Amino acid sequence: MLDMSATALAVVQGSYTMDIRAESWLGGVLLADSIPVSDGAENRDRSLSVPEQITLTVPRREGGYDWDPGTDPAHPLAAYGQMLRIDYGVDVGGQMEWINRGWFLITESSTDGDTVSVSCQGLLTLIAEANLISPFQPSSSDTLVSVIRALVEPALTVSFDGTLIDRAVPLGMQWDSDRLGAVTEVLTAWGTAERVTEDGYLLIEPVSDAGASVLSISDDRETGTVVRWQGATTRDGAFNVVVAQGEDASGNQIQGVTYDSDGTSPYAYGGNFNPLPVPYSYQSSLLTTVAQCRTAAAAQLKLLRRQAFRKLQVTMVPHPGLVTGDIVSVTGAGLTNARCAIESLSLPYSPGEQSLTVRVL
Incomplete structure (x- = not known):
């Protein structure tokens, strides 16, 4: 959960007065600090490659300023690299407490009469749209950490959870065009997942459903x-076992298997769903030991549960x-x-x- 005071947490359990504050930045320079947002919505979905989607409605003229971006590439609402920082305000005892919802890239702005409509997406858009212009081949000294940094930075600064253990990348790996797809393959083989923090960093952390209820x-x-x-409800795409396959240094195929052993799962192995294994198979040349395959299979099971x-x-x-x-x-x-x-x-x-x-x- 985002940082909030205990007082604000108590207030939002019932009716309260709210406000939205939006700032526009371009290349680290503040363009506008009080964009007059009259309406909008924020949508997040962990199943999407870019989870965050924002829509805003802004009056065309407010406070003597024209919020129609027109053709000005430096306008606060133009889509030429402008980013919005969104804060959600909660009235606490007559004062606004601002909760930072994060940074979002403007992808489109259009004007219709007296209204400007603005669409934004999460910062992973910068990676998703930047396809590789030549094959990316890690060197013999590259590790999972250095490969992710090479694929993502400087568009996003990457931060790694302190519990992760880095390892070398096998020789011969190559990605041709899909930059975000390459990042996803590395993360999946590592048993990790990514998320953009409210401060605009790309955090890499283990796949987990641990933690206390907020x-x-x-x-x-x-x-x-x-x-x-x-x-x-559907059986289509369902599974009760995940098989992660790789290749060791001698060229032998290896694999790790994780069964859905959660007694509360409707897909649990050995349960009513199907007494036989219904596998989901995953293969990656980044997996070079059985232990790595087992770790990847266990993480993939947790990721797949998010959909099924x-x-x-x-x-x-x-x-x-x-x-x-x-x-x-x-x-x-x-x-x-x-x-x-x-x-x-x-x-x-x-x-x-x-x-x-x-x-x-």
């Missing part, structure tokens, strides 16, 4: 909180401290204090309701 959510229609099961597991839809009063990946405790739809992870969310930038999709852990 919020308790209870189905209470009178206060506006609604909890219900997501109305979809029981989910709840929650509608509630907006909580500006929540982000995807947060752990919450949910009571409702037949569950009591169920530990859940937020997989997607929609946060309005004007008074309204927030929606969450949470996965039951």
